[in-house]
Amino acid sequence: MAFTPAPQKNKPGKGSIKFSLWWMYAIVFLFIGGILWFDNSSVSKEVSYTQFEQYVVRDHGITQIIIQTDKKQAEGMLTDSLAQVIFNGSYQSTGNIKAKVIANISSADKLSDQIEKWRAMGAFNGSVKYEQSSPFTSLLWSILPFALFIGVWIFLMRRMSGAGGGGAAGGGGGIFSVGKSKAMLFDKNNSERVTFRDVAGHSEAKTEIEEIVEFLKNPKRYTNLGGKIPKGALLVGPPGTGKTLLAKAVAGEADVPFFSMSGSDFVEMFVGVGASRVRDLFRQAKEKAPCIVFIDEIDAVGRARGKNAGMGANDERENTLNQLLTEMDGFGSNSGVIILAATNRADILDKALMRAGRFDRQIYVDLPDLPDRVEIFKVHLRKVKTAPGLDIDLLARQTPGFSGADIANVCNEAALIAARHNKEHVDKDDFNAAVDRIIGGLEKRNKITTAEEKRSIAVHEAGHATVSWHLQFGNPLVKVTIVPRGKALGAAWYLPEERQITPSQVLLDDICSLLGGRAAEELFLGRISTGAANDLERVTKQAYAMVVYYGMSDKLPNLCYYDSSGQDSIFTKPYSNDRAQIIDQEVSRIITEQYERAKQILQQYASGHQELAETLIKREVIYTADVERIFGPRQWKSRTDELFGEKKDEGEPTPPPIDVEASEVQPA
């Protein structure tokens, strides 16, 4: 399953006014505009002095003369009629645009004498102005480009370092704060205080973590006995399971400041920045001790060192990690700074991080099981106006494999759907719609599928359903629709069992039912399509994993070529070329065998399959009940089956959609 829950990280409002790119645009725009305006306010032409004299004496066409004393130029403002002649009619006399001619002169004195003569002749009777370009303006013009350039540069530096966004703790600005940590500080008096009450489930994790809270509240009790308090704990688990939430709850319960930072925040394009940010973070933390430092996604810095060396390994990241290790060793265990870090990939972390005295505790935060899901629903339904009698148990059963974040998302989505229909309360249908939507994306009823396509999707989906129904470990179908949804043209919901270990027979049955779609296309349509691409990808991965990771093939039994420590180079395979060939053969053998098996089952139940496909074409959706009607009750009952069956006897009309198994890739 590939959910992408949107993590709702609550970052506190950014303090300072955002120095946005738009300001930069505005300044540049004004600058260019200004230049254009100055140029546009007059049309001018350079002429020789003789010409200039002609315009005055012969044409009487100059109304005003401006003498630029230090540029040694004379500007003559033209009458409209003369301007028309000089500028060939391209000049339109409008209010503020003036036409002028400019001539170089030998000296201002001489010209002023000359002007007196012109006046005497009656050739010129306008005013004369003397202008001196002020030293200030000329200075400004020579400095402005540099100022602008430096401004842009500083701006870019600020953006790169992110300090312009107003790092609450880093403070300060400019290029000098690159090395400051960008940690976000949640204080006691922060409004979004999280307590253990907001964290549902995770009872083991909570007990572990309560000890940390105890220490922060009452350090003496531990240190008096000579005990050392763990410096750090690592929260390990898939995304959205509430690691951040747990860490915040620790801070909230213990009433201490909480520094939050993401591992990727340490990484910057400048050398040495990461390390200096680590130093800065710990300096701040020590000032505020006792406190909690939370580093989210620590794998961004904590990945095992020396991996992929030779590919220009990221020295910068190594430096950052080294600094982090040094700092963790540096402060005594009773300094009151506790580091919590979260990752979903503990396997790739550097071993040095995990040794005793650093993150010596690992707390697993797994996907919630059924009772935990009920609890999580309860937490998130506190704020939702639910219809009376809403069955929270049922909701939890419908959402296997959902993380806490997914459940939060379901609750929110259901409320939105109910609001869209102007309902008073959020009821069961809204929740079902929300689950469907989160699993499969939006229904797109107007996406056009031809009758032919519809038929082939129906045959394909009915193939999956038929095969999995007749396999001992097949996941029973819950709902199949051929209404396009999101990117997929059809979607199927199957109910997988929640298992901790998987017997090889289950894996084979999985492969077989995944191949059921393609097999049905081949058998009953006589042609195959791209619609099975997604299935095939999963099949291949599964078969490969069986051979290479689980040692389940006949020719290569009990061998595992997986390196869980992640220290392997990606370029060298741990097996020989001969082995590679055998692996490929085994993978193809498994897939071929299962494909044949799927075809056999389909042939055996061909009429049932056809009926199922016809129903699907007619109704666009089928449920467990339809499959049961056609094939009779399932031969094998699994644990989850019983769970589900019980509920149905209590009078559930149609089984609600449960966990999605696969949505078919859209045919190209």
Ligand code: ADP
């Ligand atoms: P992670 O850090 O593990 O990726 P988060 O702590 O950011 O996940 O969780 C995201 C959101 O999911 C939380 O804000 C909360 O609303 C919800 N959530 C996750 N797990 C739980 C839980 N156990 N109880 C209540 N809410 C949860």
Ligand code: ZN
């Ligand atoms: Zn399929």
